[in-house]
Amino acid sequence: MSFTQKELKEHCQYILRQRRIKNKIVVLCEGQIPKNDGRPSPQSYGKMETMPDANFYKACVPKWWKQKLPEFFNCGDRQDVIDTYFALSELHAEDSTKSYLTPEKLFAIVDLDLQVKTIDNYNYTDTDAIFGNLYYKGKVNDKNAINHRIWVTGLIYKEAYFIAPEIQPIFDNYLSGTPIYNGNPIVLEKIYMDMVDGIGSDIALQENLQTASKRISYCAGLDCTGVDKLQDSWKTEFQNAQDETSKNQLIYALLTIKQVKEYWNQIQPSDDWVHPKTFRDQLSLEIGRFYSAQSSDTRYHIPVFLKTVYEEDCQQRGYDND
Known part of the structure; x- marks a missing residue:
């Protein structure tokens, strides 16, 4: 997809203005952004919560997480997600009065893919460096997981x-x-x-x-x-x-x-x-519900990712994550 600079700014401004993200974890993910007449609009953005990619991740939220559930936003392709992650922080810093975002609660997850994606101005130079630090023999390296704001999937794609x-x-x-x-x-x-x-x-x-x-x-x-x-x-x-x-x-x-x-x-x-048109979406939600019960097993990367951001948020707030 790849945003133009104008589209990226509009996309970020939409997210920042959402009252529902106030004091909540925000997770950016890959996925189609609905459009009207070929471009995003306020009406199309209103449908974002029901888009399949964000919905799958939402279904993976651990079952024990009952309050202040994370908010998920489709952001296009891998590059769009990464660009959105940094642009959100920059726009918030420019004028926090126009933002409901808490930057410390902002995370992103992108597909691993075979092609390595460079990430500028981040602790890890590219997606493969993140993968190498985040996973060990196919499992999440939970000792390192807390260090990551941008995650990559441990498998090639979400699918x-x-x-x-x-x-x-x-x-x-x-x-x-x-x-x-x-x-x-x-x-x-x-x-x-x-x-x-x-x-x-x-x-x-x-x-x-x-x-x-x-x-x-x-x-x-x-x-x-x-x-x-x-x-x-x-x-x-x-x-x-x-x-x-x-x-x-x-x-x-x-x-x-x-x-x-x-x-x-x-x-x-x-x-x-x-x-039939909703078959794959409904099936992916059922699969997500399976993963929502697996957050204590490092073989299951996505629920462990969500458990990790929950625990990090608890630490930041000085709460016991039990």
């Missing part, structure tokens, strides 16, 4: 969390019928195999293989000297895995480096689904 291994029971027990993938009730292992089969033709992965290999270096059995070798070694390791823990480690490594959106978009509603 990767929609097809994590632990989500299979949600698909199996979905009240509106098990979703369909390639004409059959969804089995996530089939998606993983399709993803692995696509590694050899994944140009982005080929071009960023060195970056990808560093991210999954904890999987010692994977050969990242070429995409074909990565593909073959992943299949071999998966077939020979001794237990579910070993399999899941390989799956999470795959979800860290292989684009997933095309596979997520192939998941379709069952014939019992009444409103």
Whole structure:
């Protein structure tokens, strides 16, 4: 998307003027900003709270968090989110009388992606530096987490969390019928195999293989000297895995480096689904509710992120976060 300077300022001014952010944590995330006649407007901004990306993150808020819940704002693409983060602080500093923002409560989360994004004037030079400090062997490094205002997802995109291994029971027990993938009730292992089969033709992965290999270096059995070798070694390791823990480690490594959106978009509603247009949005909310109960487990990055910002806010206010 990428804002013009004028659009960025208008976007930030809209957020700063929102009374609902007063004394609350604000989380900026990627996602489409609704438009009227091709550009944002007061009417379109009014729909922002119902947009799917922000809604998913909102659904992931830990269940125990009952008061002053964080406010989420879609901000476009990765660069837009980062630009918005810094511009909000600058505009607030220029005239805090026109702002409900508390700068210490401002956070952002962006997709990891394969392409590394540079961040100027920040403690970490780019998104990969954040990733390297924030995660260890696929889990949140909770000792370092408190140091981050801008987070990156631990998996390649937000959508990767929609097809994590632990989500299979949600698909199996979905009240509106098990979703369909390639004409059959969804089995996530089939998606993983399709993803692995696509590694050899994944140009982005080929071009960023060195970056990808560093991210999954904890999987010692994977050969990242070429995409074909990565593909073959992943299949071999998966077939020979001794237990579910070993399999899941390989799956999470795959979800860290292989684009997933095309596979997520192939998941379709069952014939019992009444409103197909809202299927993916409703399913992502159900998945978010699963994550909202997982904030104490560092394997689940998004609820741990939200738990971390809650704890940091409590520390700033001098409250016990229990």
